[in-house]
Amino acid sequence: MASRNPLPILLAAAVVPALALGGLVAVARAQADQPPPPPTTLIPVLPPALGAPLLSVRRAPTPLADDLREDTLYAAAAPLLAYPDGSSCVGLAADGRPLAGTNLSLAVIPASTLKIITTAVALDVLGPDFVFTTEVRGPAPAAGVVSGDLVLVGGGDPVLSEAWYATPTAARKRPPNTTTSMEALADAVVAAGVTSITGRVVGDDSRYDEERYPAGWDAGYRGTIDFPPISALTVNDTTSRGDTVGSDPALNAASVLDQLLRQRGVSVGGQPATARGAGASAGAAIASVQSAPLATLAHEVLSTSDNGAAELLVKEIGVAVAGDGSRTAGLQAISDRLLAWGVPLDGVTLTDGSGLSRDNQVTCGTLLAVLRRSPIDGVIGQGMAVAGEDGTTLAGQLESPGIEGVLRAKTGSLTGVKALAGYFPAGDQEIAFVLVLNGPSAADYATAWATLMDALLAAAATPAADALAVG
Template structure:
């Protein structure tokens, strides 16, 4: 074996020598140097040999620091109760874990599964499209009959007033403009609609809320939602979210059309679009990578639920929660994840019926890194999204990225337990990163006085890596 190892560098040198000789043979004469042309000073070549450990700094650093990091992790693992779990790894290699295979309630860490599978199945450049159709093109500005507003599942469809309305804790940052769609209708020559404006969300089924949501969640934390939803089912001038997102979007669209001088004779209603219609206008969303980033950064529940339904769309049936969750489960199987303990009830993680293992979630987190659409979409400690006020003065501020998750448990002395979760990445200087999954379940674990010390200890522990030489220090010179 040693002879083979010794032979490899020799073969490489021999190949390089042969290539160099061939290049020399092909050049019969060197071109003359033009004294009037300025020749730039070449960048100094790295002095590091091709056959040195410095060509693999991330791997070498992980191997040198693994044992020390494992020792640092041990005290943190011992603090977790028997209903909580964690997995900590470096560049996909597990360093420490506790209760990794027990089924726990994930809260909004469920969105990591949805995001990963959506990117895998739909692609990061996928866009949602909302269209307006009619039985025929306008004649002299008149649309005979109804105008159909057809939803494509876009969770960020918004009127221009909505992002600045302060109606949401985290405003929409990548909205799809419903105003632009109204402008498109006017640009198509429409000045009057003889019929109604019909909101059509038939791309998905009519389940507006997922089951298993706790008291006070419906209509506040999530839903109602459908393939056609604008402003999270809000209409300018109406105090509450509308019960039917399709009809609400139609009412909002009528206001936008009328503000542009279009006369609508009929009402705003919900319904379906006939087969034989022509397109009047359309508007596309931001790419899926941006939609995923918004969902993860602000923990946007409606986006997660609609993304699940989009995964469930087939040629024969509308998108459904059950269909989308089946796609997620199958993708996890395809990735080699043990799904036996996993229960998928919704996409947002609001359901108390969801169950996942830290081992399963860690395997998904490890498929990506902090520079991927998943990693780039996560909140940054002390700076953005749901981590903007967490770890503000900690050394991991501006570096650690993580998906938060919270479920309260009134009354606290009965099951199911409350949940506090945090999973993501801590990049390492010079390359590589620490991946972590932490899901805390307990009667009062969502109280800040209880979970913050655990989160702080996690951050302290992660920040000890690497104790020895970093990839930057081991890299080529």
């Protein structure tokens, strides 16, 4: 794919006459999809001498404040830009414009920052108002009796849960922050007049394929609290009240509905079962429940780093684009959409939607390009964890003054991988940042994060436009 031309550095001599940033290793204002040259010293480009100032603080305070803030960020970020070794990368942008970076085109393991890409494409393909629908289908009740099976048809809802599942436990430190109520679905069945089922409650998860775990997931992850099996019909992340993760999501879901109906006085003839495709011939929908809009669920995926939700989004993208609820179809659709956006994909390999696989390869340029498409108050930015926010991946982290409660970011962690990507408001500008550390440097991520915070705070401390304007 042809790359776009780099942006020139335009600094007015009358405005910043003494700018000198010797030794700053950066790809200055290079497009994030432009492969960077070897690190060079940033040298300001000055225009020929003018007889009168081209700009003045009186006439143009806003662009001058922006330039000053960006120049401050350049200087403060010098240690950060010099930090990555040959296996790590960093990138910065302001108001959607690329500013600087190191190793922007280097392929790295992104860990959970990959969820930024998955969520952004899902919002574009499905739309922010998209909802997941779970149905209960069966023969129309006659005098309250359903003659046959009642089929619970999964619609891919990643947060379909009972009320108890939203309460944290020692094992589940970050339960869903948004849920779709199974109790409400059971109530709807009763409200439809059902008092007895001669057959069974049957779970149907045929909307997506039967792959429970992406091939690249480590065996040690599978079937644990944060890594449940993937299915179009999942309740409580297939987790019991004792925080044990089951192996059959559809059967677990059918069992939950069976129990809830019995608690409401509905008699059920048989025991819970599963049958893929049973919903198609089961009869009309007797009851249904919808999730919150995708714009709301984005906060679940990004702030709590919900792995199962991210993988379900991949499969729903596959359904929407190719009529195929598989990881392969979904990932292909994601790659195609990134290309359509003009996002650089050289060196990029996607093997899942959550970032758990070490086979994923992404560049800082790719992540930065996706962040640049949306402002901090967009769905992606608002979906990210806030520094220090309880119940998120940033709980107890980045709690220094000026950062806590302000910075929004997605974290990423695997063995030998530490990543942070997000947004920070600096005056009337928005800074987007990506920092992905692979290899030995990941062990000292706290130093790199602190250096990034220092640079962001320096930019935020730069005078705003109204402070530069004179009467």
